[in-house]
Amino acid sequence: MAEAPAPTPVKKVPIHLQSAQNRLYIKNGKIVNHDKSFCADIYVEDGKIKFVGPSTDIVIPGGVRVIDANEKLILPGGIDPHTHFQLPFGGTVAVDDFYRGTKAALAGGTTTIIDFVIPQKKESLLEAYDTWRSWADPKVCCDYALHVAVTWWSKSVSDEMKILCEERGVNSFKMFMAYKGLFQLNDSELLEAFERCRELGAVAQVHAENGDIIAKNVKKLLESGINGPDGHELSRQEEVEAEAVNRACILAHQMQCPLYVVHVMSKSAAIEVKRARERYNQKGIYGETLAAALGTDGTNYKHECWHHAAAHVLSPPLRPDKTTPQFLMKSLADDNLQTTGSDNCTFNRNQKELGRDDFSKIPNGVNGVEDRMSVVWEKGVHAGILDPCKFVAVTSTNAAKIFNLYPQKGRIAVGSDADILIWNPKTTRRISAKTHYQACDFNIFEGMVCHGVPEIVIAKGRICVENDAVRVAEGQGTFLPTSVFPPFVYNALNGRAENHDDMDQTNHKDVTKEDLDIDLFTKAVDDILIEPKEESVYTPSKAPRLDGQKNMQESTFSISEELDKSEKRSCIRVRNPPGGKSSGFW
Ligand code: URQ
Ligand code: ZN
Ligand code: ZN
Numbered sequence: 001m002a003e004a005p006a007p008t009p010v011k012k013v014p015i016h017l018q019s020a021q022n023r024l025y026i027k028n029g030k031i032v033n034h035d036k037s038f039c040a041d042i043y044v045e046d047g048k049i050k051f052v053g054p055s056t057d058i059v060i061p062g063g064v065r066v067i068d069a070n071e072k073l074i075l076p077g078g079i080d081p082h083t084h085f086q087l088p089f090g091g092t093v094a095v096d097d098f099y100r101g102t103k104a105a106l107a108g109g110t111t112t113i114i115d116f117v118i119p120q121k122k123e124s125l126l127e128a129y130d131t132w133r134s135w136a137d138p139k140v141c142c143d144y145a146l147h148v149a150v151t152w153w154s155k156s157v158s159d160e161m162k163i164l165c166e167e168r169g170v171n172s173f174k175m176f177m178a179y180k181g182l183f184q185l186n187d188s189e190l191l192e193a194f195e196r197c198r199e200l201g202a203v204a205q206v207h208a209e210n211g212d213i214i215a216k217n218v219k220k221l222l223e224s225g226i227n228g229p230d231g232h233e234l235s236r237q238e239e240v241e242a243e244a245v246n247r248a249c250i251l252a253h254q255m256q257c258p259l260y261v262v263h264v265m266s267k268s269a270a271i272e273v274k275r276a277r278e279r280y281n282q283k284g285i286y287g288e289t290l291a292a293a294l295g296t297d298g299t300n301y302k303h304e305c306w307h308h309a310a311a312h313v314l315s316p317p318l319r320p321d322k323t324t325p326q327f328l329m330k331s332l333a334d335d336n337l338q339t340t341g342s343d344n345c346t347f348n349r350n351q352k353e354l355g356r357d358d359f360s361k362i363p364n365g366v367n368g369v370e371d372r373m374s375v376v377w378e379k380g381v382h383a384g385i386l387d388p389c390k391f392v393a394v395t396s397t398n399a400a401k402i403f404n405l406y407p408q409k410g411r412i413a414v415g416s417d418a419d420i421l422i423w424n425p426k427t428t429r430r431i432s433a434k435t436h437y438q439a440c441d442f443n444i445f446e447g448m449v450c451h452g453v454p455e456i457v458i459a460k461g462r463i464c465v466e467n468d469a470v471r472v473a474e475g476q477g478t479f480l481p482t483s484v485f486p487p488f489v490y491n492a493l494n495g496r497a498e499n500h501d502d503m504d505q506t507n508h509k510d511v512t513k514e515d516l517d518i519d520l521f522t523k524a525v526d527d528i529l530i531e532p533k534e535e536s537v538y539t540p541s542k543a544p545r546l547d548g549q550k551n552m553q554e555s556t557f558s559i560s561e562e563l564d565k566s567e568k569r570s571c572i573r574v575r576n577p578p579g580g581k582s583s584g585f586w
Helices: 098-109 124-136 155-167 187-200 211-223 230-235 238-255 267-279 291-295 298-302 304-313 324-333 349-355 372-382 388-400 487-493
Strands: 023-027 030-032 037-039 041-045 048-053 065-068 073-076 076-082 108-118 143-150 170-176 205-206 260-261 284-290 340-341 420-430 450-457 464-465 528-530 572-574
Touching: 030 230, 030 388, 037 298, 073 388, 076 098, 076 284, 076 340, 076 372, 076 388, 098 108, 098 124, 098 464, 108 450, 124 143, 124 155, 143 155, 143 464, 155 170, 170 528, 187 205, 187 238, 205 238, 211 230, 230 298, 230 528, 238 260, 238 267, 267 324, 284 291, 284 324, 291 324, 291 372, 298 304, 304 349, 324 372, 324 388, 340 372, 340 388, 372 388, 372 420, 372 450, 388 487
Parallel strands: 023 065, 030 073, 076 108, 108 143, 143 170, 170 205, 205 260, 260 284, 284 340
Antiparallel strands: 023 041, 030 037, 041 048, 073 420, 420 450, 450 464, 528 572
16 A cells, blocks of 8 residues: 655634534544545534544534544445335335334434335326325435336326426336236336436336246246245246346347346346346446345245245345355445345235235335345455445445435535444444334344444434434435436446546536437447456455454455545546547447
8 A cells, every 4th residue: 555645734624613413523433435445534514524634634613522433434324225115015005114214224324215106007106206205204314315116108107207307306217027917017118118218317227027927927836736935936036037137138228228227136137237237338237136135045935934934025036045145245246236225115924914825915025224234244344245445335325326316425525415324343233123123023134143333323414323322303304306317327328437426526417418319329338448447356255354344465445544635536537539539328
């Protein structure tokens, strides 16, 4: 590691005397962003980070709440891009509502969630959106944004997608390839939806499973007397997921639409995401996996207790191949997958009973919003597969970038929201339904001991978790409108550099529809020089490290790097010939 450059004289930051309530000073910690880690202090005022730097550069007035983060890591708050709070589903309603769900999120270190508006067939998307806002706004304890599902297709749906993007702060739409007769779109409808997303500058998302195959398999399994929870996985095995992932990537590519594959649950599906990313020069395709898929597996469907097995039912299902969790974690480490969600959609024992005689009627969904951060740390960082920077990327920053919340969210930097975790990698906690904040009566991670605990959780400058207590008020969170044409997604497609790591770069909406109307099918790979990436993935260490810090021989994570105010690490440099050259889309 090169020595830190000599500090340049800096003007001391004056601090206004205000109530100490909204002012925090965090000292002695090590900040970890997705691209670098460094030692620096942080000053927070009015919900924003106002200062990041050495203590010598700031005058701290009396009355400011000081937090000593010595030997702790300071991380951006987690972003869970996939929740279903109080979702009506399968004739019942998910038990974690927007209050319990977001309180649990904060308890576990997640300070932003993105939930899904899911309209019924023929229901207006705008009306469904209003319903979700009316549920969420009075209850949320952390900030939230909304994706909207397209569960049917018509001109009015297409028109409403435009209104949602232009007037309601929505920039992503989820299409279902499963749930035949309920939410499923056929290929022709998928193409229409992808084309519309592309026109609007939105991000298309897919639930990728072949619903037609599943419908046939369910019928056959039930007819042959297989009606328990193990039938759920048998009806929708890996290739049923992988086929849909491959098809979705091709359909989206044909429509030149960026695609985010939600809940990648199997090795085969992750391989399809990787293949598509390679085919399309690492552009336009993103994959999310779940805490559930990283922290447990499909052998639970064979559990002797029906309730235990049914509690693990979600779609796509957990896989019986016990090597799946580590494979998916390595896929995150290798950037073959980009994000981790929870897909939190919780049903209690009596609700799961709806499928007692027919697995296809078990309400789908599991917990995860509270435990996602700890599970990813335990199975990723503590296991030696992720370094702390990558942990930040896959639990926070990548989702912020893809859904255009970055750098307001997903980064510790001046100007960003003060969503901050004081993370103790040495402490452990045992997960249990008896102690969790969620409303559900079961926890799929029951008994798991996780290193990595968010000892203090700060959401928009407010301390919400401290000394094992959660202090929140219903409605303290706010709705986050998201803008279309996320630069991270569309700049890359358009052959431009994405370089938004600091708040001083404000070109958030610098890709326009007109920009995209150029030479869309020309491959731009020659125009883009991708700097060799520093190796961020390593073979799991033989013995787990107890402190969660990176093995210096295996990775580039620095535990001694000093704050370098000038350094910016950009991964993509664009090389254009004189006079410019049109850049292709993929
Ligand atoms: O498919 C989903 O994402 C929701 C509707 C239900 N939960 C689940 O099983 N994944
Ligand atoms: Zn889904
Ligand atoms: Zn879901």
